[in-house]
Amino acid sequence: MTERRIRVLIGKPGLDGHDRGAKTVASVLRDHGMEVVYTGLHQTPAMIAEAAAQEDVDVVGLSLLSGAHMALFPRVRDELTARGKGDVLLVGGGIIPHDDMDSLEGDGFAKLFGPGTPTTDIATWIQEEMEKRFEREGEEA
Amino acid sequence: MSAAQGVLDRLVTGDRTALARAITWAESADPRFRAVLTGANERVGRGWRVGITGPPGAGKSTLTNELISAHRAAERSVGVLAVDPSSPFTGGALLGDRIRMDGRTSDEGVFIRSMASRGSHGGIARATVDAVDAMDAFGLEELLIETVGVGQAEYDVVGAADTVLVVLCPGAGDGVQALKSGILEVADVLCVNKADLSGAERLAADLEEAVSLRDVEPHGGWVTPVVSCSAGTSEGIEDVLAALSLHRTWLEDGRLEAHREARRLAQVHRALAEAVDRELWEAFGWRERAVRLLADGAAHYDVVADLIEELRVQTRTAAGGGASER
Incomplete structure (x- = not known):
């Protein structure tokens, strides 16, 4: 019998100093029963990936409002892969144009959430994805 | 090779992701943690x-x-x-x-x-x-x-x-x-x-x-x-x-061994209490028994006394009736 809970890391890569959104999402995921590690502002991609590895999280959520997402998001993905964490459910949010969302979603990101997304939708989406993953793990074990 | 053995091998050779995974298993009450810790016990x-x-x-x-x-x-x-x-x-x-x-x-x-x-x-x-x-x-x-x-x-x-x-x-x-x-x-x-x-x-x-x-x-x-x-x-x-x-x-x-021994004993006591609780409450059916006794109007102290007495009788029977009354 295991007591598995969804563990999430919310990271803010780069120099963007606005974390209201990150904190909001962290609180909402907490309220949906997840264990959420928030690592604070001004993290390098390597710091986020290393924290995700040490915390052995199931989900990494990146938040960026500065416009540097096309530079920083893929670097976080690469750093995660380098640490054997390429299999995490990788999601992101912030001020991100639709074209960039499409391109990231085709490139290792499971889902991007734009401004105006109801917070409950984010939580529900993650829960559903993780349920599928936990089921698959259960079958393999 | 089992997943637990793989994590154990990597843990003792300094792989941080293996340590991270072992802790996740410990948190999730995943039986694989026990295998890892048993294998690594000498290093603790x-x-x-x-x-x-x-x-x-x-x-x-x-x-x-x-x-x-x-x-x-x-x-x-x-x-x-x-x-x-x-x-x-x-x-x-x-x-x-x-x-x-x-x-x-x-x-x-x-x-x-x-x-x-x-x-x-x-x-x-x-x-x-x-x-x-x-x-x-x-x-x-x-x-x-x-x-x-x-x-x-x-x-x-x-x-x-x-x-x-x-x-x-x-x-x-x-x-x-x-x-x-x-x-x-x-x-x-x-x-x-x-x-x-x-x-x-x-x-x-x-x-x-x-x-x-x-x-x-x-x-x-x-x-x-x-x-x-x-x-x-x-x-x-x-x-x-x-x-x-x-x-x-x-x-x-000269005091460390006794200090740690007391700690290990407390650890065993806690884990045992948890395991016994799980075993009796769910697997042994005490939960349902308690529900029935309460429904029959028993006071909660009496439910506890009944169940404990029943356990004592069964333990004595299992031990061939030789165990003395405490």
Whole structure:
């Protein structure tokens, strides 16, 4: 019998100093029963990936409002892969144009959430994805 | 090769992702953790465990960060297990202790893990000791266990640490608070943080008085020192380190084995109580029995007495009737 809970890391890569959104999402995921590690502002991609590895999280959520997402998001993905964490459910949010969302979603990101997304939708989406993953793990074990 | 064997092999050869996974298994009550720990059992006991506890906002994380710096400056590796509370309503948790330890993530000599308390009420989680055992087996030398912010009577960390450091800060009560039972008594070192704030000297004096007024020394001859520091500006950290090191020397002077044996015994007792509870309540059907007895109008004390008596009878029967009445 295991007591598995969804563990999430919310990271803010780069120099963007606005974390209201990150904190909001962290609180909402907490309220949906997840264990959420928030690592604070001004993290390098390597710091986020290393924290995700040490915390052995199931989900990494990146938040960026500065416009540097096309530079920083893929670097976080690469750093995660380098640490054997390429299999995490990788999601992101912030001020991100639709074209960039499409391109990231085709490139290792499971889902991007734009401004105006109801917070409950984010939580529900993650829960559903993780349920599928936990089921698959259960079958393999 | 089983998944557990793979994680064990990688854990003992210094693979951090294996340590991270072992801790996840410990937290999830995954049976694979037992296999890992059994395999690594010989390696447990080399690290030194310091429990850092105190009320919310006293500066536990900030002080922990300072201790990490000091240990790293002395080229010792550090493992940190930081516990934050789970919501009693949703089970969710916001784990924010890493923010205070920001600069450490890229240091290969430091491993930090956040843990939610998951329904435990003693300041640490059910899996905290298991996780620290895993860090110990991995080879981390200085093990820091940061509890949730505690009140006066949550001190399970005593059963998890070699040295208990209680962190307080001024502005939370008068001298009588310092005389109360509980958290202050379990401290091996008392630390007044935020020593630059008004009231800090008074608090330190009150604590020193409380220690000196003790008629029975709870730590077998160890007199709890009171030290002051300002973790935010790194002032006085050397005094905290000196007090911790003094306690370590004291324990290592022939007292450590007994101290750790008591801890291991408490660990067995706790795990056993949990297992017995699970076994009887669910598997053995006590839950349903209790529901039926209550429905028949039994008082709750009588339900308990009935079930315990029944267990005694069955144990005696199983032992061939030879066991004597207690």
